[in-house]
Amino acid sequence: MxxxxxxxxxxxxxxxxxxxxxxxxxxxxxxxxxxxxxxxxxxxxxxxxxxxxxxxxxxxxxxxxxxxxxxxxxxxxxxxxxxxxxxxxxxxxxxxxxxxxxxxxxxxxxxxxxxxxxxxxxxxxxxxxxxxxxxxxxxxxxxxxxxxxxxxxxxxxxxxxxxxxxxxxxxxxxxxxxxxxxVRRESFDPSRADPALRRSLLGRFADEPSAVLLLVACRLAVEKRVALVIDAARELAARRPVALAILGDGPERARLERRAAALPQVSFLGFAKDRATYAALLASADVFVHGGAAETFGFVLGEALCSGLPLVVPAAGAAMDFVSPGAAETYPARAPAAEVAAAIERVLQRPRGERAAAARAAGERLPxxxxxxxxxxxxxxDLLARGQAEGRAARRPPPPPHP
CATH class of the missing domain: 3.40.50.2000 (Glycogen Phosphorylase B;)
Structure with missing residues (x-):
């Protein structure tokens, strides 16, 4: 074919x-x-x-x-x-x-x-x-x-x-x-976590046992709503040590960098140079926070789950196809940053091993x-075969009339 x-x-x-x-x-x-x-x-x-x-x-x-x-x-x-x-x-x-x-x-x-x-x-x-x-x-x-x-x-x-x-x-x-x-499940697994990479992204909070590493990965464009995630991280940072890693690039990068300047620990990583580094990033974070409310699929969401990384996603679009108990929390699609931060807190209330296992199990259920x-x-x-059969039927001469 x-x-x-x-x-x-x-x-x-x-x-x-x-x-x-x-x-x-x-x-x-x-x-x-x-x-x-x-x-x-x-x-x-x-x-x-x-x-x-x-x-x-x-x-x-x-x-x-x-x-x-x-x-x-x-x-x-x-x-x-x-x-x-x-x-x-x-x-x-x-x-x-x-x-x-x-x-x-x-x-x-x-x-x-x-x-x-x-x-x-x-x-x-x-x-x-x-x-x-x-x-x-x-x-x-x-x-x-x-x-x-x-x-x-x-x-x-x-x-x-x-x-x-x-x-x-x-x-x-x-x-x-x-x-x-x-999803290419074989490329993503919790075992790919890199402690040194995690420490570098936690930065000033690397020695804090309660420190949390949030990850965003997407094209930095308006419709991905990364600004909302930055604002949610700021809300959360008032209550606990939080580092935010933003993987991706795009036309909004400069504006987002200015918006994130007040965060205590933030990293703009650009695009990952190779699949191994990308897989290590997913496996090394604590929560994957997604802003886009109009996904048609969302490969990165499936890859995060396969990496044992729980999700926080809007209750809209195809992101909802990835939501399952213990593996993800949702927030209303037009919610303010405070509600996104609350959804992140709900994920963090569960023990890390428990939430990673739930995420990985959800990833295993994906095609x-x-x-x-x-x-x-x-x-x-199948459609080609049916079309050929219908074409043959259309070309077939009508049966002779009954005598």
Whole structure:
């Protein structure tokens, strides 16, 4: 099977969508499939990855985050699709990528992978403040007209987890298939904790038995709401020794550094240089605190659980797919920092060994990355076979009339 993905959110810095698509290429290669990813970039470029390729189409940098580029040369993308002649053509973004893929009617199977919940990210915070609530619900329904329209033009819409599958179905999207994303569980484990790394991040509190290390890991952008986590750490620091480690980079970094300047101990780490360092960070912290209220999956949340790191997450979006007793605490999606701090305190009330064991057990229940891709490729094979059968049936001549 040959799969071609058209992406838009493909940062030169990294990120969840890019990591997933590169893993799609690798996992497909190991199963005998050829996977080609077409994504905007700073220049026209083609890079081999195992048995597949990443094809970059030059586009201008995005104003807010110039590590992303706009997919504007749709003619070039269409030419690549027709040259490659894939069996499966999938869109990984709801804008120009989806329009291009939806228009390629000669491809046997067209799918839309719901990587980004733009409505919950940008519209929901405004709608939450709107009264009466009936008006807000009506406007939300109107906004979902676009995903509904897209779903009618694709053979399948792939939802990465339970929350998104239910959300799309509730708003009338058609042919929604839940193929839960997976975690590379073998890469994350409590045994990867690094005491020296932990001491360095605790800094002035390294010799305090009651010191707590909070970890944030995400792109430093407005929608990730890292400012809320910083404010919660400040609330907590008034009551106990707290160190905050922020893993990631992005357009909000300078503003967040200024906001965090008053914290007694904070580290801005940028992106981890390798997977081993990243795994050690997860295993060495006490609580993973997440601000984003509009996740479609949240790989880092699953990786934290596999590392024995309990979560504090908003009660919204796909973060809720990772919540289980003893392994996570929640706070209302629009809560102030004091309520986030209270959720962190609830985690810390349990003995460290108990909460780490609960988190690890929750991580073990998540699908593995291999299981996700097995399910995805099996679904595509089934849909292709069904499409071929329906095509044969449509071409079959009618039976002769009865004598």
């Amino acid at each position: 040959k799969i071609l993905d058209v992406a838009e959110f493909f940062s030169s810095r990294g990120g969840g969508v890019r990591s997933y698509l590169e893993e799609l290429v690798r996992q497909g290669s190991r199963r005998g499939h050829e996977v080609v990813v077409v994504a905007p970039g700073p220049r026209d470029e083609e890079v081999a990855l195992e048995q597949g390729r990443i094809v970059r189409v030059a586009g201008p940098p995005m104003p807010y985050d110039p590590t992303y580029h706009a997919l504007l040369r749709l003619g070039a993308v269409r030419a690549i699709i027709r040259r490659e002649a894939p069996d499966v053509l999938q869109a990984s973004a709801p804008y120009t990528a989806a329009l291009v893929v939806a228009g390629e009617r000669t491809v046997p199977l067209r799918t839309f992978v719901y990587h980004s919940d733009q409505i919950s990210t940008y519209a929901a915070p405004l709608l939450d403040r709107l009264r009466p609530r009936a008006v807000a619900r009506a406007l939300e329904g109107a906004l979902f007209a676009w995903p509904r329209a897209l779903s009618r033009r694709f053979d399948a819409t792939i939802a990465p987890g339970t929350f998104i599958a239910e959300q799309l179905s509730a708003h009338g999207c058609e042919r929604v298939h839940r193929v839960t994303f997976g 593995a990355s291999d299981e996700h891709f097995d399910a995805l490729f099996a679904l595509y094979a």
